[in-house]
Amino acid sequence: MSGGGFSVVMSDLSSAASAFDSESKKLAGLVPAGGPPVPDAGSGTIDGAMHSTVSKIGALTQALSQAMAAHGKKLAQAHDNYNNNELTMAQLSQDLSNALAPVPATPHPVGK
Amino acid sequence: MTDAAAPGGGGPPLSCPANGATSVSALASFSYNWIGGDIRAVSALAATLYGYVPDISGVTSALDSQVSSLVGAAKWTGAAATAFSNAYDADAEAAHALSALIEDAGEIIDALAVALSKIESELEQAAAKAKSHGAPIEAEGKPEEVCLAPGTTTASKEAAVWLQWYQTYYSAAISDANQIRSAAAGQLNGLPFPGTGKGSDWESSLVAIASGIDSVVGAGQGGSAAIGALTTKASKLLREGDPEGAKIMSLLSHNSTWQELGELGRSDGVELGGKFLLGAGALLTAAGVYQQTHNAGEAATDAVGDTAIGWGTTWAGTETGAAIGSVIGPEGTLIGGGVGALVGAGVGFFASGEFNHLMGDIFG
Numbered sequence: 001m002s003g004g005g006f007s008v009v010m011s012d013l014s015s016a017a018s019a020f021d022s023e024s025k026k027l028a029g030l031v032p033a034g035g036p037p038v039p040d041a042g043s044g045t046i047d048g049a050m051h052s053t054v055s056k057i058g059a060l061t062q063a064l065s066q067a068m069a070a071h072g073k074k075l076a077q078a079h080d081n082y083n084n085n086e087l088t089m090a091q092l093s094q095d096l097s098n099a100l101a102p103v104p105a106t107p108h109p110v111g112k
Numbered sequence: 113m114t115d116a117a118a119p120g121g122g123g124p125p126l127s128c129p130a131n132g133a134t135s136v137s138a139l140a141s142f143s144y145n146w147i148g149g150d151i152r153a154v155s156a157l158a159a160t161l162y163g164y165v166p167d168i169s170g171v172t173s174a175l176d177s178q179v180s181s182l183v184g185a186a187k188w189t190g191a192a193a194t195a196f197s198n199a200y201d202a203d204a205e206a207a208h209a210l211s212a213l214i215e216d217a218g219e220i221i222d223a224l225a226v227a228l229s230k231i232e233s234e235l236e237q238a239a240a241k242a243k244s245h246g247a248p249i250e251a252e253g254k255p256e257e258v259c260l261a262p263g264t265t266t267a268s269k270e271a272a273v274w275l276q277w278y279q280t281y282y283s284a285a286i287s288d289a290n291q292i293r294s295a296a297a298g299q300l301n302g303l304p305f306p307g308t309g310k311g312s313d314w315e316s317s318l319v320a321i322a323s324g325i326d327s328v329v330g331a332g333q334g335g336s337a338a339i340g341a342l343t344t345k346a347s348k349l350l351r352e353g354d355p356e357g358a359k360i361m362s363l364l365s366h367n368s369t370w371q372e373l374g375e376l377g378r379s380d381g382v383e384l385g386g387k388f389l390l391g392a393g394a395l396l397t398a399a400g401v402y403q404q405t406h407n408a409g410e411a412a413t414d415a416v417g418d419t420a421i422g423w424g425t426t427w428a429g430t431e432t433g434a435a436i437g438s439v440i441g442p443e444g445t446l447i448g449g450g451v452g453a454l455v456g457a458g459v460g461f462f463a464s465g466e467f468n469h470l471m472g473d474i475f476g
Contacts, residue, residue, distance in 0.1 A: 001191065009156075009182075009187055009188060012182045012188065013182065013188060013391075014185060015178065015182075016178045016179065016181070016182045019174065020175065020176060020179040022445055023175050026167075026171055027168070028166050029166060029356045030168065030171075031164055036157065036161070037157075039149070039150045039153030039154055039157060040148075040149050040150050040288075041154045041224065041228075041256070041293060041296075041447045042147065042148035042149025042228070042289060042293055043148070043149070043151040043290060043293045043294070043297075045131070045293060046149075046293040046294070046296055046297045046300075048299035048410075049296070049298075049299065049300040049301050050157070050221065050297075052300070052301070053217050053301075053303065053305070054217075055307070057164070057213070057214055057217065057305075059211075059308040060210050060213075060305065060306070060308055060314060060318070061168070062308075063308045063314055064168075064203065064206060064207055064210060067206075067315065068175065068203065068249050071199065071200060074196065075196070078192055078196075080170070082375040087229065091230070093299070097294070102179070108365045
C-alpha cells in the first residue's frame with residue numbers, strides 16, 4: 001500500500017505490532033515490579049541500598065515494558081488506520097465507479 | 113583477609129579470578145554465618161541481576177529485527193514510519209542503558225558477596241587455629257570475653273596469647289564486614305538510576321546514560337574479583353592499624369580512584385599480599401610501551417623508570433626497577449577496569465586489548 005509520500009507493508013506492520021505486544025509482556029514478566037527479593041546482607045545500610053536498587057530496576061523494567069507495549073498499540077492502530085483508509089478508499093472508488101458507470105439505457109416499451 | 117598477623121601464623125591470601133561481568137563469582141568456602149547476613153543469598157541476588165541482562169538483550173534483539181523488517185526503503189516509509197523508528201531507537205538505547213545499570217548493580221553485589229565470604233572463611237580459619245591452640249571460642253565464632261591469666265604451663269600461656277589474638281581478629285573481621293557493606297551501599301546508591309515517577313523523563317535519562325555507557329559500565333575486567341581482592345587487602349591493612357587500609361576502602365567509592373591509588377602506591381603502607389601496588393600512571397605508561405613493542409619486560413622497565421608522572425610509580429618499583437609483574441603482583445585484577453564500573457569515567461583504557469594482552473603476558 002502506498003500513496004501521499006508513504007508506503008507500508010500491511011503484513012509487516014501487523015507482525016511488528018504483535019511482536020511488540022508479546023515482547024513487552026516478556027519484559028513485564030522478567031523483573032517483578034518491585035524488583036527481585038533482597039536477602040539480608042548483614043546491615044540495614046546495605047539492605048536498604050539493595051532494596052532501593054532492585055526496586056528501581058523493577059520500576060524501570062516495567063516502564064520499558066509499557067513503552068514497548070505502547071509501540072505495539074500504536075503500530076496496531078497504524079495498521080488499522082491504514083487498513084481503514086484502504087477500505088474507505090476502496091469503497092469510495094467503488095462508489096465513484098458505480099456513480100460514474102454508464103447508466104444502461106432503459107428499454108422503451110414496445111409500441112410506445 | 114589473611115591470618116598473617118596470627119602468632120606464628122601465615123597463609124595464602126584468597127583470590128578469585130576475574131570472570132567477566134555477567135557471571136557470578138565463586139565464593140570463598142565457609143561453613144557458618146558468623147559475620148551476619150546470608151552471603152550465599154547475596155551472591156544469588158547478583159546472579160539474578162546478571163540473568164536479567166541477556167533476557168533484556170533478547171527482547172531488544174527480537175524487536176530490533178522486527179523494526180528492521182518493518183521500516184526502510186521498499187518497506188514502511190513516511191512521516192509515521194520515521195516517527196516510530198526514532199521513538200523505538202530511543203527506547204532501545206534506554207533498554208541498553210538499563211541492562212548496563214543492572215549489570216553494574218550485579219557486579220557490586222557480587223563483589224560484596226565475595227568479599228564477605230572471604231572474611232567469613234578467614235574468620236572461621238582463624239577461629240579453628242586459635243581453638244587448636246587452646247583459645248576458648250563460643251558459638252557463632254565469638255571469642256570468650258575473658259582475660260586468661262597466663263598460667264604456668266606452656267599450654268595455658270599459649271591459650272592466653274591466642275585468645276587475645278583471636279579477640280582482636282574477630283573484632284576486626286566484624287568491622288571489616290561492616291565497612292565493606294557500607295562501601296557497597298555507597299556504590300549502589302551512586303548508580304545513576306533515573307526516577308520513574310510521574311513526570312520523570314526516565315527514557316531520556318537512560319538514553320543519556322547509554323550515550324556515555326563506557327563510563328557507566330566500565331571495562332568489565334572482573335570488578336567483583338577486583339573489589340574482593342582490594343577490600344581483603346585493605347582489611348588486612350586496617351587490622352594492622354595502617355591508615356592506608358581505610359583510605360583504600362574509601363577510594364573504592366570515589367572517582368579518580370586509579371590516580372589516587374597511584375599516589376597511595378608511593379607509600380610503604382600499601383603492601384598488597386607481598387606485592388606492591390603499581391600506580392595507575394606507571395601502568396598506563398607500561399601499556400603504552402607494550403602497545404608499541406609487545407615486549408612486557410620493556411614495558412615494565414619503562415613503567416617503573418618513568419618519573420614524568422610523579423604519582424605513577426611505587427617506591428619499590430622506583431628503587432628496584434623490578435619487572436612489572438613483581439610490582440603489580442598476582443592481584444592484577446585489582447587494577448582491572450571492572451572497578452571502572454563503580455568509579456565512572458576515565459578508566460576506559462583498561463578495556464583495551466593491549467592492556468589485556470599485557471596482563472596476559474605478565475600473569476598468564
